[in-house]
Amino acid sequence: MTETLLVTGASGKLGRAVVHHLLDAGHPAGTIIATTRDVTKLSDLADKGVVVRPATFDDPQSLLTAFAGADRLLLISTDELSTPGKRLVQHTNAVESAAKAGVKHIVYTSMPKPEPGNAVLFAPDHYGTEQAIIASGMGYTILRNTWYQENLFLVLPDAFKSGTLYTSAGDGRISHIAHADCAKAAAAALASTSNENHILTLTGPELFTTAEIAALASSIVGKPLSVVNLTDEQLIGGMVAHGLPEPVAKVFTSFDINTRQGGFDIVTGDFEMLTGEKPRPLKAFFEQVKSQF
């Protein structure tokens, strides 16, 4: 029997891509539930026969109705970072409601090595959600997504303008993954018929230091780019001087601290195990987007 699959945050970039993967793979539209805070954004999916329901993790009452009838549920982490701790409350509401609604298996988008000690300021949201999922009694697949390759758009355009990339990551290494690969993997995990529990870390194929990322980008884009290593305080100060609110600068700098401390120093074959495909290399990403730098 075809299982009913539910995707939260379905109007977001990841959620929308996951729903399209499920449809493309032939999963019947009527057995896909897409939830969102704003159903008007999903009229295109409703037109295809996908069951579109309103749900916000801030309102646990709405979630039981929204999740009713789902066998497997993809919980996409929210982008709520303005109030520390709020995101964990949202996710915990979603996990508890999924268990109450009878969901058998939950898939969650986490981050690499989120255990206590991770320097990323919002890592406790992900670790706390993972713990709530493990305690819930549902089967689970936790997808620890490494930072998207597309996140490099946050720094590289300005870096190419000035010719300098500032970092406090030192020689720490990271293996960015394509956003599209995260969507592919999430769709595969959701549509799987296995109820085994897994904690998987999704990475690109290779690790790079910041200097190596800059050298690769520079060679493909054809513009010079030098790397300047700063202290964390200098990096925060520089971002604030360029107009970033200090709390946001601290979050971004915590990514560099985590890289320097080895928190992203991991490459796995988990993406290939889930999808049967190779993840997109960073080089291919730069080749695709080089005209934008």
Ligand SMILES: NC(=O)c1ccc[n+]([C@@H]2O[C@H](COP(=O)([O-])OP(=O)(O)OC[C@H]3O[C@@H](n4cnc5c(N)ncnc54)[C@H](OP(=O)(O)O)[C@@H]3O)[C@@H](O)[C@H]2O)c1
């Ligand atoms: N690995 C990385 O590098 C990286 C980078 C950025 C973000 N992320 C994480 O990955 C998630 C998905 O990425 P994306 O590219 O799809 O981001 P996105 O397009 O910004 O989507 C954010 C998602 O959060 C959902 N959301 C926000 N508040 C919510 C609430 N109160 N209740 C229910 N859902 C809520 C939104 O759902 P609706 O609008 O449909 O309600 C939307 O799907 C992000 O939210 C973030 O946690 C990871």
